[in-house]
Ligand code: SF4
């Protein structure tokens with residue numbers, strides 16, 4: 194499973210991008226940010242809390258993407 | 268990540284930082300003319316600051332910096348570029364959909380630029396406006412939460428335009444990690460926004476911070492933030508980098524407390540303290556806007572600034588300009604420099620032409636000072652307890668040279684037998700935009716300068732003139748085109764004479780309103 198960014202809430206502030214340990218976050222052509230679910234590990238093994246959630250200034254913007262199963266550490 | 272590794276190094280450096288602070292403070296204290304009238308009459312403190320108020324090496328650095336000296340603001344311009352959108356803390360007076368409210372006005376969105384675009388913009392502006400001498404990075408987020416973008420911009424600018432001064436404004440959380448790098452880039456001005464030194468107070472202002480890969484909340488968050496801010500300030504002082512402190516005055520939360528903050532930052536070597544009014548309106552969508560937290564009135568703000576002034580230089584002319592503003596004083600020419608226009612521009616940076624222009628400006632500044640000194644002589648020997656405020660419409664050059672109806676702001680001077688002292692400014696631009704036909708625009712201007720006895724303008728129409736008079740504000744256009752302070756002193760002298768002869772009676776004026784709300788439009 195992975196996190197995703199709720200497009201309507203994202204301000205495009207870019208705070209999350211450099212914090213992701215997996216370079217899973219990138220800018221889209223409209224200046225907002227997206228998470229690549231294939232790269233997101235929910236920060237497991239890196240940090241106690243998902244970094245995008247911790248740094249994002251807007252509540253409920255970086256949230257669990259229910260379309261994917263929970264990530265399991267290898 | 269790099270930031271994580273930096274922390275340890277920075278913290279040990281912070282310990283050493285305390286060592287030299289005392290010595291440097293001693294130096295600052297010895298030079299301060301504030302309050303102690305040594306020799307050449309009373310030194311005027313704060314934003315009217317002149318060579319007398321600061322140690323010479325500091326004065327040398329700031330004399331052309333419009334954000335530090337009101338007088339310089341008449342002759343030089345600054346610009347900001349928005350290359351740093353991310354922030355590492357949350358403030359209750361900020362809505363992250365807009366620019367950082369610390370340095371710019373709430374409710375404004377700046378165009379995000381890459382460091383390359385920003386550098387090009389700086390060169391384009393500096394070539395068009397030779398008065399542009401200072402580049403700041405302030406928001407929309409925190410420049411030091413975006414260190415790569417910030418430093419890349421500085422590096423590019425320093426390479427192509429070595430005469431432009433660089434400054435950076437920060438909330439301070441990441442500051443200790445970057446002081447070393449700042450000193451390498453030869454950035455000599457740093458502004459830290461410090462709203463409290465007591466974490467209990469801080470918890471009411473900052474809901475959370477993001478620090479060392481964790482989100483902290485409440486008192487714990489405020490404690491970390493405060494420690495880091497003061498540590499960063501000490502490190503700057505130790506390295507001889509000038510630091511200015513910004514504080515947002517929030518009535519009922521930190522208004523009393525800011526006197527303590529003033530002492531704490533002074534003792535750590537900050538050379539200027541700028542107390543700004545909270546600007547909050549529900550439509551900004553900030554926490555304070557939504558809870559109905561009010562901002563201070565003009566009198567409350569001035570009382571607090573006066574209380575702190577004996578302690579150190581206060582800055583009273585900060586306009587909380589929008590982060591991407593370009594130009595002199597209240598002027599904003601940013602529309603001429605949109606990204607599209609800049610990228611299409613052919614920029615030819617002519618260092619010599621800029622130097623020649625700035626030399627001419629220096630001559631003009633000296634003329635302003637000379638005129639003021641001469642006029643002051645006429646007040647010598649006059650004794651009176653009367654103090655009064657006047658509002659002045661100006662577009663720069665230190666002169667009364669703006670029409671009443673065109674003024675986007677008024678400069679406020681306090682007149683007494685000690686002379687004319689700049690004490691602040693009032694923005695009125697929003698109310699004028701629709702012209703005077705719009706409902707009660709004039710009334711709003713009057714409320715903004717209601718604490719003034721007179722308003723100096725280059726020109727004024729008959730209608731506003733009579734309304735001003737009815738409100739007890741004397742519309743004065745006889746000094747059109749003349750130097751502000753010289754005219755103000757002459758006016759004051761005449762006023763005193765009239766009071767003495769019984770022709771008029773001196774009455775105290777009421778309070779004024781600091782314009783709030785509807786800032787999104789500006
Ligand atoms: S949860 Fe962690 S790994 Fe996933 S996108 Fe956010 S920061 Fe990157």
Ligand code: SF4
Pocket residue numbers: 198202203204205206207208209210225226248249250251254255
């Ligand atoms: S931190 Fe939040 S608001 Fe900022 S870019 Fe990332 S998802 Fe968007």
Ligand code: SF4
Pocket residue numbers: 354355356357358360361362363366367368369406407408409438
């Ligand atoms: S420091 Fe500036 S950008 Fe960050 S939350 Fe505070 S006001 Fe907003």
